[in-house]
Amino acid sequence: MKPSRSFQVGNTTTYGCQVASQRHKDLQGRDNMSSWWMDTNPECIMACPKPADKSIVFSTTKPVALLEEKVLFECTEGYESINHTRGGQAVCTLNGWSPKPQCLLIECETPFLENGSIYPRKDQYANRDVVKFSCMRGYTRVGPDSAQCYHFGWSPQPPSCKEKVSHCQQPPSISHGNLIGDLHEEYRHGEKVFYECDIRFEMAGSNTVECVDGEWVSLPSCTEEEKICGPPPNITNGHPVNVGNVKYWHGETVKYECEGAFVIVGTNPAKCLRGQWEVPSCIGDSAKCRRPKNAKFVPYAPLAKMFDNNRIVNYICGSSLHRTKCIHGNWSPEPECKEHCPLPPQLPNALNNIEMKNYKSGEKISFTCKEHFLLQGPQKILCEDGSWQTPPRCIDAEGRCGRPPPIENGDVLDNLMTEYVSGATVHYKCLRFYRMEGSPVIHCHDGTWTERPTCTEACTVTEEDMRHNNIKLKWAVGSKLYLESGRTAEFICKRGYQADPSSPPFRTTCIDGKMEYPICIQTPQA
Structure with a gap:
C-alpha cells in the first residue's frame, strides 16, 4: 500500500528496519504541533539471527546476536562442524555470521574387504552404523568381526581375509x-x-x-597403585573371615561367608580395588527370579511371574532356543537377546584401556585422554542394541578450556558447553540469600579458567534463636531475618531481661553463615 503524505493529529505510524533484526517505536502526532512526538528515538540495530537448525546448540538463549558479538555453538550427536570438531565460535558481522555456524552429518565411506563381504552394504554410512565382516570359504579373518562408524572413521580397523595364517609362540612376560x-x-x-x-x-x-x-x-x-583399603566391612547377613590386617593393598582379597541359610552371591573372595572394597552379598536360599523384559520365555510367562530357585526355563532369541537357570535370585546365564557391540573405539589421543571381550547391551566403558589433551564430551559411553553411543574427543588442550568448574551454593547462568576457546566467558550466580565473593565472570585464558567466585552462606535469625537467648532485633523486620555474610545485625534484650555480663556484643556480624548471638538474663526482682 502507498504510504500517506499527510497525517492528522493523533495518527500513529510505525518504523521498520531493513536489517536482520530491529527495534522500532510508534510515533504519534501531537496536538497544535507540526512535529511528531515519541517517548524515545527509534533505532535500527544490526543483528544476526540464530540459524533454525536442530543440529546446532548455541551457548546463548537469545534469538539474535548483536554486531561483533561472539557466540559459541556445539553440534548435536551424530554431527560435527566443518572443521571436524564438536563445535566452534562465530562472530556477528555486517555481512552476517563469520564463519557461518554449520554442523554436518558424520559419515564413513564403505570399507573394503578383499576376499570377503560386508553386511549391511551401503554407499555411505552414518555415525553409529555397524558393519559385520565375513571371509570367503578357504580364507581366515584376521581382525575384528565388526566395526562401527565414528567421527574419526571406522573402529576397530576392518580385518583382512588370508588364505594362510601363522601360529604364535609363547606369550611374552610382563613386569609385575x-x-x-x-x-x-x-x-x-x-x-x-x-x-x-x-x-x-x-x-x-x-x-x-x-x-x-x-x-x-x-x-x-x-x-x-598407591591407594589402600581399610578393614573389609561387614555385609547384611554375612561377614569377612580371617581378618588380620588393618590395611590392604590393591588386589588383596578377603573371603566372606554368610550366616544361617543365606547364600553368598557376587565376588567372593572380596577384592580391594583402588582403595575400595568390592564385596559380595548374602541372600536367602529361597530367592526367586523374575522374567527379564528382553527375553521371550517358552512357554509364555508374564513379567510379574516369579521362578523358584534352581528352576530351568527355555527362552527364544530369534529362531534359536536357549536355556537358563534361576540361581539364588539371578539367571545363569543371563537371558539376553540383544546384539553384542563391536570392540570399543580406539579413540585418537586417548589411553588404551579397552578389554578384549564381547560387550553386551547395557555395559559401559570410560575414556581417559593422554597428557596435554582435553576430553570433550561424555567420559563414559553405553553399548546400546549392538552399537556404542557417540564417544567423546580428545582435543589438543592448548588454548582451550573444558567445562567451567562448579561452585558451591551457586550455578552457571550460561548454557554449558564441553569446550571453550581462549577468551570465552562464563557467568555465575549465587543461590538466594548467598553472597558472591569475587567476580561473577570467569575467562578462558590459554587453556585455564580464571579464578571462580565463591558464594558465602547467609545467616538466618529466627524467633526460636532470639527466644532462646531472650533477645529481639533492635529494628523490627518480621519473625525471620536473612543476613548476608559480612552484614551486621543489632539486638536488644526483651522486656524484663538484661545483658549477661559474659554476653558477646549486641551488634554482631554474619561470617560464612555463622553469627554469635548476645545473651540476656532475667532482671533480678527489686
Missing part, C-alpha cells in the same frame, strides 16, 4: 604381572591368554591378549 594358566609351545590364530598383575599393581589395558596371525596383540602393563 603373570600369565594365568598353563603355557603351551604354540598357539593357533584366534587363541587368547589372560594376564593378572601382582598385588599393589593395577592393569593398564585389557587382561586378554589374542594371537593374531603369528603376533600377540594388546599386551597390558602393570603400574603401581
